[in-house]
Amino acid sequence: MTEDQSEERAQKALSRMGFGSRREVERWIEHGYVKINGEVIKLGTKVKEGDLAEFNGKRIVIRAAKAEVRVLAYNKPVGEICSRKDEEGRPTVFKRLPRLTNSRWVSIGRLDINTSGLLLFTNDGELANRMMHPSHEIEREYAVRVIGEVTEDKLKQLKKGVELEDGPAHFDDIVDVGGEGRNHWYHVVLREGRNREVRRLWEAVDVTVSRLIRVRYGDIVLPRDLRQGKSVDLEPPVVKQMMESVGLTLNEEGIFKEQDRKRKNKFFKERGR
Numbered sequence: 001m002t003e004d005q006s007e008e009r010a011q012k013a014l015s016r017m018g019f020g021s022r023r024e025v026e027r028w029i030e031h032g033y034v035k036i037n038g039e040v041i042k043l044g045t046k047v048k049e050g051d052l053a054e055f056n057g058k059r060i061v062i063r064a065a066k067a068e069v070r071v072l073a074y075n076k077p078v079g080e081i082c083s084r085k086d087e088e089g090r091p092t093v094f095k096r097l098p099r100l101t102n103s104r105w106v107s108i109g110r111l112d113i114n115t116s117g118l119l120l121f122t123n124d125g126e127l128a129n130r131m132m133h134p135s136h137e138i139e140r141e142y143a144v145r146v147i148g149e150v151t152e153d154k155l156k157q158l159k160k161g162v163e164l165e166d167g168p169a170h171f172d173d174i175v176d177v178g179g180e181g182r183n184h185w186y187h188v189v190l191r192e193g194r195n196r197e198v199r200r201l202w203e204a205v206d207v208t209v210s211r212l213i214r215v216r217y218g219d220i221v222l223p224r225d226l227r228q229g230k231s232v233d234l235e236p237p238v239v240k241q242m243m244e245s246v247g248l249t250l251n252e253e254g255i256f257k258e259q260d261r262k263r264k265n266k267f268f269k270e271r272g273r
Contacts, residue, residue: 006064007046010036013062014053017103018122021129028055063103071239072097072105072121074231075222082110082119093119096229108132109140109193109217117142117214118222121231130246131218137191139172141216142198144186145179148207158188162204166194169201182210218245 011025014034019025025034032040035054036047047053049064080091090113097105106128108120122128131138161170173189188198199209215222219241226232234242243249 007048009043010034010041010045010047010053011043012126013047014055015125015129017060017063018100018106018125018128019055019060019104020106020125022126023129025125060103068236069124069127069239069243070122071108071127071234071242072231073220073223073226073234074119074121075226075228076111076116076119077228078114078116081113082107097121097231111214112196115212115214116228117212118217118220119214120217120220127243127246127248130248131242132193133246134192136246138218139189139191139216140193140214141187141189143177143211143213143215144188144198144202144209145182145211146184146186146202146207147182147210150184150186150207154205154207157205158201162201164194164197164200164204169194169197171201187215218242 011022011029014020014025015022020028026043028034029041029043029045033055034041036045037052038054047062049062051062053060053062074093074097076093080093082093084092084094086092093107094105100123103123105121105123106125108122108128108131111117111119120131122131130136155174158171159174161168169190169192171188171190173187175187177185177187179185188201190197190201198212202209213222220234220238223232
């Protein structure tokens with residue numbers, strides 16, 4: 001294969017196309033699971049547009065780096081799981097997403113089966129990996145309906161930190177948004193995505209979560225007009241801002257279409273929220 005400016009390392013290309021993080025793809029290559037044009041490759045092998053990649057029983061054609069990076073906002077209903085397949089036959093979030101050619105959707109974080117709300121998906125594995133990495137400390141905001149007595153001491157404890165089975169945890173912010181009895185709601189913010197962390201934090205102070213909705217991930221808010229089970233593409237300037245926020249830049253000019261900068265974008269976090 002002759003090296004030129006259009007070539008890039010295989011692990012970078014496959015990650016960019018949404019087949020996992022860079023480290024995951026590197027492990028596949030190290031174990032001899034990846035072929036390019038019929039030959040098993042090693043780390044450092046370069047690929048170019050049009051090369052045929054084979055791994056994990058799939059065959060894909062390498063696309064150029066200038067292909068558009070896409071991000072979807074999806075309103076997940078209760079009852080769907082975040083795996084691609086389920087042995088129990090439960091519905092998965094991936095079944096409702098639009099089809100992609102020569103790449104696949106990667107979820108940016110997860111929500112458990114009983115949690116609804118905002119899920120982000122991208123066709124760029126590196127973007128997904130960085131958006132989830134703890135080093136970037138990206139905020140997640142949830143609307144929480146609780147059952148049980150919530151005292152000022154409990155709220156202080158939740159913000160200061162409680163000990164969970166997998167280590168200490170806390171909310172960065174808690175806002176009482178009203179309601180009475182079994183219909184009392186709070187908005188909570190945290191910067192990590194451990195399994196059932198929001199529910200476990202409340203349970204640690206003897207309060208039960210009866211409903212949980214993610215309403216924000218980073219600066220992306222759940223659009224009010226996005227129905228459950230539906231998705232919408234984030235506009236190119238928003239995707240560009242997301243990439244820049246985690247240290248990614250685009251190598252090609254003209255990838256994103258020009259937008260009217262004066263128009264308010266419904267995906268951005270509102271000021272003073």
